[in-house]
Ligand SMILES: Nc1nc2c(c(=O)[nH]1)N[C@H]1C(S)=C(S)[C@@H](COP(=O)(O)OP(=O)(O)OC[C@H]3O[C@@H](n4cnc5c(=O)[nH]c(N)nc54)[C@H](O)[C@@H]3O)O[C@H]1N2
Ligand SMILES: Nc1nc2c(c(=O)[nH]1)N[C@H]1C(S)=C(S)[C@@H](COP(=O)(O)OP(=O)(O)OC[C@H]3O[C@@H](n4cnc5c(=O)[nH]c(N)nc54)[C@H](O)[C@@H]3O)O[C@H]1N2
């Protein structure tokens with residue numbers, strides 16, 4: 001690992017571009033090509049994968065399993081990025097994790113392996129049952145697995161069981177997964193969204209009445225400014241760099257708030273452009289890049305609000321001209337006066353202290369907003385994964401409402417969602433909150449009485465696994481035990497459950513933490529051909545911009561013993577539930593089109609002519625009330641909210657306490673570690689690092705390269721530690737440090753989450769450094 005990671009550790013918290021030396025490359029470009037080639041060499045994928053990459057994210061093709069960014073109607077010749085290609089190659093590796101592999105290794109032994117090494121064994125090939133006597137997984141038949149799981153569930157109280165979904169499974173499978181849970185008798189349907197954009201689902205719903213973003217792709221062709229918060233686009237949604245680049249070329253200004261100067265948001269070399277690939281040319285993305293303190297966004301945005309209000313006052317007094325959209329505020333919003341009072345009363349000292357930014361920088365950013373007729377607001381985990389994540393979003397909406405930037409073309413709030421169908425899973429009924437789901441409709445369609453009580457989300461499920469109330473956990477994809485907070489306690493509690501069932505493509509750590517009875521059920525990946533008795537099946541998903549796309553896999557499955565997720569869910573449901581003439585699990589497995597008809601019946605407005613529109617180029621838009629300026633909130637208006645704090649942190653500052661953000665590298669997809677290169681940040685060969693400002697390193701009496709332990713400093717008396725981390729100088733704001741997820745998840749207390757949505761606060765974890 002190079003000592004300075006391409007950055008000049010000059011020991012200064014800088015917000016001014018001219019003072020900083022960065023990774024000299026750009027996002028995209030030849031580096032991204034190299035990233036793909038390395039993955040190709042490692043996975044040794046099947047040759048058919050090349051054809052699949054050509055069809056990736058194109059109408060009639062297959063929809064990438066990586067991020068959820070929108071897929072344009074007129075795609076580029078290769079509508080995928082480095083990390084989308086990695087995800088496809090990962091799924092299509094020639095390596096196989098067979099019954100012979102499991103015969104060679106006990107579970108106890110495999111628990112010592114790294115996440116990377118587990119997944120490197122390749123695709124799971126056979127359904128497996130955990131045999132406690134030999135501490136091994138042993139092969140079983142599908143019939144045996146379904147019958148045994150069904151029998152276990154029949155013997156349990158449905159309310160003591162949890163059905164988790166990771167945001168990848170299709171709309172069809174997700175709809176039936178939720179139906180299965182409710183027919184069985186519970187709403188315990190946590191989703192990966194609970195650890196991710198639940199802050200959005202709850203927060204935006206509360207203030208603008210819509211749980212999802214209000215923008216469509218066309219808006220990016222019209223906007224004059226984009227305000228960008230807490231997202232690492234070059235790594236986590238690289239295809240979004242295309243519309244950003246095009247916007248910049250039109251003259252749109254991008255203002256970014258991020259504690260880290262993420263390369264993709266600074267400059268982008270478009271792999272689709274021969275000129276940019278063959279010359280030093282690139283596009284500068286952000287015109288202003290502000291290194292806000294971790295958890296400092298409420299203060300930064302409120303500072304901008306304060307400045308806009310001050311300019312409005314002056315402009316009205318001197319020129320009788322409004323900066324604000326006063327008609328919009330009067331007609332469409334509630335609570336403006338209180339927010340104005342709050343912002344007016346705040347001192348700049350306090351704003352500067354909490355945001356870590358200079359007043360002049362905040363005012364300069366606000367001036368971009370003032371000058372822009374149309375503005376889009378984008379954000380990722382940097383806003384959602386905080387104890388006051390709701391305040392982050394509500395304050396951002398305040399800022400947007402000032403100039404009527406919601407509900408008109410070229411403007412809006414556009415959260416950047418994570419998993420490729422995580423938004424869609426919520427749309428079709430995966431929710432623990434009965435009030436968000438058309439239960440009466442389900443009752444009528446399927447002739448049963450759905451449970452009406454609130455179910456468990458991720459945090460609640462974890463709490464009740466700890467207390468022993470949860471007896472069974474079924475997982476539709478994902479790596480729950482690795483993705484949640486409080487890793488050590490959770491792992492210990494996990495094995496006290498009676499039943500654990502994992503539906504997965506590759507082996508991961510969650511598959512090694514087993515209940516008394518445990519099954520590992522291998523499924524098809526999305527790029528693989530899904531052949532059922534009526535023919536090859538397509539599935540659908542919803543992107544970040546509320547557009548629904550069909551996806552057709554064409555690769556020969558990794559093993560003849562795999563079943564589709566749909567067939568597995570239907571098989572489990574049939575084995576668990578009493579016969580019901582309206583629950584046609586076999587017919588639904590045979591023809592997914594029937595399930596799309598059912599989805600349309602449940603949600604007629606959003607899924608009109610679903611089957612006919614599956615392969616609409618660019619997807620079909622399911623609509624958004626806030627975009628129409630219909631506010632489904634308590635006040636019936638878009639709500640201004642007075643933030644109850646200026647810091648998104650859940651505990652205050654204290655001597656020796658650091659704000660830890662847990663981050664993704666450029667070489668991982670969540671808990672899947674592809675490799676050890678965080679190319680865009682210049683960190684190579686290891687993930688065991690603590691990124692830290694050079695001045696902080698010196699002030700704390702530490703040294704570059706020193707190995708330290710991080711310890712939880714959450715004031716709850718619990719000991720949580722992660723050791724073996726190497727101090728690595730990095731230009732972060734003072735007091736803020738960074739380290740990788742999931743390695744540092746043991747440091748996160750379970751109770752440390754967004755107050756409104758319970759999204760774990762993975763970006764502002766209070767820790768101490770033990771030398
Ligand atoms: N290749 C790849 N693609 C992915 C994923 C992946 O792991 N790999 N994961 C997918 C999923 S499920 C998701 S949710 C998304 C995640 O995508 P992101 O939302 O980008 O999530 P993170 O990688 O956690 O990075 C969070 C960013 O927020 C910044 N940040 C941290 N704290 C703060 C703060 O307090 N304020 C501000 N303004 N910024 C802050 C960090 O510096 C970092 O740039 O990506 C999806 N796409
Ligand atoms: N500290 C910290 N913790 C975090 C985060 C953070 O930023 N910091 N981010 C959070 C976020 S945003 C999220 S979304 C969660 C992610 O949590 P999850 O969604 O639960 O985890 P993933 O790592 O995406 O799941 C990877 C596994 O999914 C399985 N898989 C892959 N493809 C398929 C498929 O097609 N079908 C099936 N059935 N299985 C498949 C494979 O077995 C693979 O090992 O983690 C959260 N945890």
Ligand SMILES: [Mo]
Nearest residue numbers: 196197418419
């Ligand atoms: Mo996510």
